[in-house]
Amino acid sequence: MRIIWPQKLIWFALVSAVPLLEAAEYEYFSWRDTGHVYGKSPQCVPIPEDLRLCYSVGYNQMLLPNLLDHETMAEVRQQAGSWVPLVHKGCHAGTQVFLCSLFAPVCLDRPIYPCRWLCESVRDSCTPLMEAFGFPWPDMLNCNKFPVKDLCIAMNVTDEPERSDYTPTCPVCDSEMSTEVILERMCASEFAIKTKIKEARKDNSDRKVVLHKRKKPLRLGTLKREDLKKLVLYVKNGANCLCQALEHLQDNYLIMGRKTGKRYLLTGIHKWDKSSKEFKKAVKKLKSHKCPAYEAVFK
Structure with a gap:
């Protein structure tokens, strides 16, 4: 059978401004x-x-x-x-x-x-x-x-010992604000909204993020408006990683997420910063930006 690969992984929202790593020997x-x-x-x-x-x-x-x-x-x-x-x-x-x-x-x-x-x-x-x-x-x-x-x-891979005092940043919470990074993260998500965070607390190994009632939809995707009202997000395995945005509840944020199983995962969070040209450019493109489909490969 012919293998069909996703056009935009995530992932890998998993996006950073770091250039492509040079391959080791x-x-x-x-x-x-x-x-x-x-x-x-x-x-x-x-x-x-x-x-x-x-x-x-x-x-x-x-x-x-x-x-x-x-x-x-x-x-x-x-x-x-x-x-x-x-x-x-x-x-x-x-x-x-x-x-x-x-x-x-x-x-x-x-x-x-x-x-x-x-x-x-x-x-x-x-x-x-x-x-x-x-x-x-x-x-x-x-x-x-x-x-x-x-x-x-x-x-050849050199294993470096982990520092016992090191606490990683949650993957969905990196602070990179380039237009490319935000749009690629959007492509690993299903919806984007503007809102504030009411509460963020540990939920076993995850972190539960409760949003304010007022939410401005920017791109809903498969998310229905009635679901938007009671939307609660989770940071997968995020109980102990760092996420500065979840500590400043007074700010507005660009929130991105996707449904996995019965839960909605937080896949991206960026401070709503109108002074950033890169951020403003990304928000302007959110509605019209075409993201490749890849979900079928990972079902």
Whole structure:
């Protein structure tokens, strides 16, 4: 079956202004023929500059079709763009190498897949970030598909010990105010409103966010107006992470969210700052900005 990838992941709302991470040194291990069958004969082609996910990965040529059965560069661009925000967030040093080994495989005589341990390491590090925005690790990246001992792509990762006094910022609460970041975060959300926060309190491992009654809808998506009146949001696994916005309840905020299961998750919060040109530009584009569809892949 042909794999269809999301056009805008989230995620990965998981967006930051940090430039694409330069891929660390990667290695090749002995391999076996995977038996992958292409619809077209594989060709070695340049990685285009607008393929943001992999342009800086460390090599200049890629195989097409790739290891996800994308046969045209247009399809690769469209689907790979979904994962750029995840690389931006830096949840794992090997994220770009792992994804690009599939989206833009290096030109060799035969295809080489990523090592299973690399997949598992990226998955374990990035899944909590993805879940904060309501996205699970997709089944199409099931790490059991990848080799253990045969030829595979790996990378050198230096593990730094965690500081015992470090409290992370909640992924949905970063303060980046660029237009691009806000719009990409919107694309990982279903609705956007302007409102104040009445209360924010711990709810087991999550944080419950109660909004003021007065709410100005900017983009409702699938959210109905009757649901807007009683809307309560949750920060997934946000009980103990930092979120400065939830400590200043007197301010107006741009609130973004999406429904996951029976709950509405908070996927973005930005102070309503009219003095910021970037913020004003983003708000102006919220209603008309076209976001790619990706939900079907993660159901």
